[in-house]
Amino acid sequence: MSKHVHKSALFIGLTFLVNWSLAQLFFTLGGWWHTPAGMAMGALYMLVPMAVTILVQKGIYSEPICEPLGVSFRPNRWFLIAWMLPPVVAFATFGVSLLLPGVEYSPQMQGIVERFESMLPPDQVQQLKEQMDRTPVAFLGAVLLGGLSAGVTVNAAAGFGEELGWRGLLQRELAFLGFWRSSVFIGFIWGLWHAPLILQGHNYPQHRVAGVLMMTVWCMLLAPIFSYIRVKAQSVIAAAIIHGTLNATYGLAIVFVRGGSDLTTGVTGLPGFIVLAVVILILWLHDRDLLGHDRMEQTNPVRAS
Secondary structure, three states: OHHHHHHHHHHHHHHHHHHHHHHHHHHHOOOOOOOHHHHHHHHHHHHHHHHHHHHHHHHHOOOOOOOOOOOOOOOOHHHHHHHHHHHHHHHHHHHHHOOOOOEEEOOOOHHHHHHHHOOOOHHHHHHHHHHHHHOHHHHHHHHHHHHHHHHOOHHHHHHHHHHHHHHHHHHHHOHHHOHHHHHHHHHHHHHHHOHHHHOOOOOOOOOHHHHHHHHHHHHHHHHHHHHHHHHHHOOHHHHHHHHHHHHHHHHHHOOOEEEOOOOOOOOOOHHHHHHHHHHHHHHHHHOHHHHOOOOOOOOOOOOOO
């Protein structure tokens, strides 16, 4: 157990050191999150956990990477579930959002404009409005199809940069804690890891400080779902797919709503929290053998079904 704890602590420490230093340097030099440079920095930020994983796993401990950490491209139905679940979560979040006070249905898709007005320059916001005004249905379809396409390609590649660390190395090394405790702990660490970006307006531009807490809770809710997908698929690639597709389709939840705030709308807001809690309950009902007990078979994962 001491080796697992030491290895986990080394990975977490190095990852936070590199990522937080990178963010500090970028923003100190005048970088702004909602710019092309900010997007490039965000992509680089996501690749750091993978680089640290390779350093720790191969460079320091001289252990193989692919098989122990679940780098397997052998598909099964859990790959498909990982791909299709994020848009389902987004549309369900849209429905839950309408139940909250101050949030209403907007067929003119004002919600996505309201959200991006605080993120994008005025000219880009105007272009977004014009695209939606011309072909609102086509715009929604493009967001969905584009998100699904990106979710299994470029976004999955970026997601793999994180997932090799969180659901690859860290989930394996913390398996002795059991499924729930390891998932919640990884989610907590994962959420805090985002803190420098959240404070600069990522996901919660209206509530940057409160957003750090919200992001941490959100990641703690996501972590059991990602961990479950990783175990059932026997592959960290499936975790990368759900991660990438979620990042690419979360905007579907706010397209047809207006009002509220970044705390009360969207997948990363309160409605998303509710939907993720329901997903966890469904997974628990589907597989009480794994989720009904505080254990996790990571060295010899359960067979995909």
